[in-house]
Amino acid sequence: MVTKELTVINDSGIHARPAALIVETATKFKCNVIFIKDGMRANAKSIMNIMLLAAEPGAVIKVETEGSDEAEALDAIEQLFSSKFKYD
């Protein structure tokens, strides 16, 4: 299992579109991807779980991946955060 703390740095927090991007990314990997915020655990492959975290700008999220491709998954998620959930 690998973990990392990531900060939401886009202007609008994790609303529907960033949430959709997170799910899209997490689903590409076999491993489990869990987001933890304020003690709440969310399955990153579930759009409802991610949206329910209600992560606003500045929120810190602990990302936990576990499985055969856990390192790659964590990298991909980190990239998504640092790109402010952009498409390009």
Place this chain on the structure above:
Amino acid sequence: MSGPKPKRVMLQGVPASPGFAIGPAFLLHPEERVVKKRVIPPEKVDQEVARLKRALDKAHKEILGIKTRIIGDVGEYEARIFDTHMMMLQDVEIVAEVIKDIHENLHNAEYAYSSRINALAERFESISGGFLKDHMSDLRDVATRVIDILMLSENNLSYLDVPEPVIILSRNLTPSVLSQFNRKNTLGLTTEVGGKTSHVSILARSLEIPAVSGISWSGIEIEPGQTVIIDGTAGNVIINPSLRDIKEYEFKKAAFFAMERELSTLRDLEPITTDGKYIELSANIELPIEVESVLQYGADSVGLYRSEFLFLTREDMPSEEEQYQAYKYIGERMSPRAVTIRTMDAGGDKLVPALKMAGELNPYMGWRSIRVCLDNRSIFKTQLRAVLRATAYSNIRLMFPMISNLWEIRETKKVLDEVRKELDKEGIAYNAQLEIGCMVEVPAAVVMADELAREVDFFSIGTNDLIQFTLAVDRANEKIAELFEPNSPAVWRQIKSVIEVARRHGIQACVCGEMAGDPLAAIVLIGMGIDELSMGPGVLLEMKKLIRSISFEEARLCSEAVLLLTTADEIGGYLRERYGDKLADLGITKFPGKRSSQI
């Protein structure tokens, strides 16, 4: 029908899509759908899970079908919400919980599913104010579809299967449910929630279905099949109309169709006066999806895209990417025609939730428009980046609102240059020849127009603000509504001077305020030498008809006469006297009211 004659009831709502319809009522949600709890025998658990999965599959296919249809009918941009819908439908956690409930508690699929959704809804409600509210109705839309499929598979009865033309009376009609109805059998519709800019109203307009929103059914008795009249132009609904009502509205309906037919032949003709002067006719829009009606009405361009509408209906700020997609979409749909994007004009009556704008004592003269942008550079820069990126693909122009001194326009251009440099550094493409303009809507800008003209490529006169500032009449204050007088000579003389300045500097002059869409005012504006008139898409064709029936010389003489008059009453009277009959002959009936809430 037996019993006493049903009572005639007239309701006033909000006009959501123009046109008239008469027909039998179809009640979309006569009562709340009741999902019954049943206990299934243990040996049928697998069957029940399979039934759930079939329903989810079917819902997925339906949403995909709707998405394709919306892309075709309305556009790619508006269809994107259905991607989120499909993701909600396939949400692994929801599906796993529901299957677990079926296995462990032997609940029937629809009950297990709806209780899971209700539990989620409760959690949504408890979460910080409004952040996710919009998405809650998306989830409900998806859930209703699944539950419908599950219940229909049982009694094999499609409530959307309407055999004859009807008028749909609904509480909250979603675009996806509306698109399930056969267009031919949908005469008109009403909704309880949602206004002119709700998605379903926009869809109704693009499908040309008359619609009225804001019609509440509480306390009114109505049976399916009773006759209803919908007046989507005025926003009226009559339940159980009298024979006289029916005759009157049959006539209105026929006249409306005749007018529409006639106007549609105008679509491809040029807005050119009888002596050959071309007046560019463009449209004011608030939402990307409106470009469809702009194209439908044959506008030359979008003269004013009110970008602040991207910011008004949400708690967070739209990201650069979201804004870019919206601007690019409008630009590409309109291409090669021009699109003038006005930067965020927040404040006054348009509060942006994410900016936490406080109510002010004097909001129209307060912290609004370009002032807000110059005070929030990072938000402003995000918008400018998005616009600049979109210019790489289409004919976009950029316009800044409420410029009242030289410092503001120079500072704004400095910010724009900073953004250009950032993009250069990042190697991102944009149109280096981008035209920029400013709105002239503050008397100080009229006085300083000569200097401002050296800074920009075009002027756009915002008449609504110019009138309120010139006359010191708050346009939101009902008590002084009568004082809001577009025909004031003080207003006309300023407009004339701005057009003159623009001509002297060889830059374009446009009017994008309410006056541009008023037939009498438009004649004067044309006579003063305006290059472009920008108005609501709905009045474009009538305006074109008017322009094609007058000569520039005639309009010029008229404008000269107007400038000699010294009171608003004289000017109004003169214009009505001179052109009232002509407009009546042309069948132009739309005289926009004195007041307006926009711009």
